[in-house]
Amino acid sequence: MHPAEHVTIVIPLYNQVHYTRICLESLQSHGVGGARVLLIDNGSTDGTAEYLASCRGVDVLSNRENLGCAGAWNQGVRESGTEWVLLLNNDVIVSPGWLEGLLSFALEHNLDVVTPAIREGEYNYDIVEYSARFVKAMGQVSRMGVADGICFMVHRRVFQALGGFDENFRIGQFEDTDFFRRAALAGFRLGTTGRSFLHHFGSVTQNEIRKQKGVSPYEAQNRAYFRQKWKLTWWRRQCERRKKNWRALLWCYSERVRYGYTLRLKWRKGRLHYF
Numbered sequence: 001m002h003p004a005e006h007v008t009i010v011i012p013l014y015n016q017v018h019y020t021r022i023c024l025e026s027l028q029s030h031g032v033g034g035a036r037v038l039l040i041d042n043g044s045t046d047g048t049a050e051y052l053a054s055c056r057g058v059d060v061l062s063n064r065e066n067l068g069c070a071g072a073w074n075q076g077v078r079e080s081g082t083e084w085v086l087l088l089n090n091d092v093i094v095s096p097g098w099l100e101g102l103l104s105f106a107l108e109h110n111l112d113v114v115t116p117a118i119r120e121g122e123y124n125y126d127i128v129e130y131s132a133r134f135v136k137a138m139g140q141v142s143r144m145g146v147a148d149g150i151c152f153m154v155h156r157r158v159f160q161a162l163g164g165f166d167e168n169f170r171i172g173q174f175e176d177t178d179f180f181r182r183a184a185l186a187g188f189r190l191g192t193t194g195r196s197f198l199h200h201f202g203s204v205t206q207n208e209i210r211k212q213k214g215v216s217p218y219e220a221q222n223r224a225y226f227r228q229k230w231k232l233t234w235w236r237r238q239c240e241r242r243k244k245n246w247r248a249l250l251w252c253y254s255e256r257v258r259y260g261y262t263l264r265l266k267w268r269k270g271r272l273h274y275f
Contacts, residue, residue, distance in 0.1 A: 004033030010076030138194025149176025
């Protein structure tokens with residue numbers, strides 16, 4: 001059995017069929033190695049349902065309304081029966097070997113939650129050629145203790161211990177941060193690896209939802225709920241932010257000097273930024 005057959009890839013969708021098409025085409029082109037692909041359509045109204053009906057080799061769950069990111073992720077976790085569940089945004093392009101890289105890194109380092117290297121922003125490069133150079137240079141580079149909600153693979157034992165994602169976080173924002181915090185406090189191991197690379201266009205679904213009339217300020221509500229849940233006073237937030245920023249700065253400097261890349265990159269204002 002191929003190792004990827006132990007993986008279910010869960011992708012929540014809400015409109016943005018153009019990006020969903022690009023994502024699925026990249027999965028088809030660059031391979032999922034026998035992993036199951038499960039799409040959760042959160043009440044899309046832009047032709048997503050019609051497009052999904054034409055897709056082969058994927059499973060689809062359709063909701064009449066938008067259950068939010070946490071709700072869709074929980075649906076996917078319940079529906080999957082595999083050892084690993086990979087939560088993936090729909091506005092991404094994966095590269096060759098991306099899933100194998102995640103699996104090998106997780107198994108080698110006995111990780112419970114693992115995330116790939118990510119480049120965000122305009123897609124203005126050849127991901128096949130670029131990712132080959134990137135992974136060759138960064139394949140042994142890692143950042144332990146951190147993961148990213150854009151793409152993260154979770155071992156089943158984490159959900160068995162923690163339950164699912166907190167659906168009190170409405171629509172999207174902070175449900176991933178909350179989950180990673182719970183996992184780390186429970187003693188599970190998180191990490192980000194340079195063996196796997198993907199492109200992320202950047203919050204296209206959230207940006208579209210923010211434009212809609214009648215949508216309450218869910219991001220502010222989620223932030224307030226997160227701070228209340230974890231008793232994050234102003235002083236505690238400042239301390240945690242400072243520690244996080246210093247750690248990221250050290251990672252960025254070390255990686256850029258030694259390898260010429262970093263595990264987080266973003267094309268912004270006409271040039272590539274390193275994080």
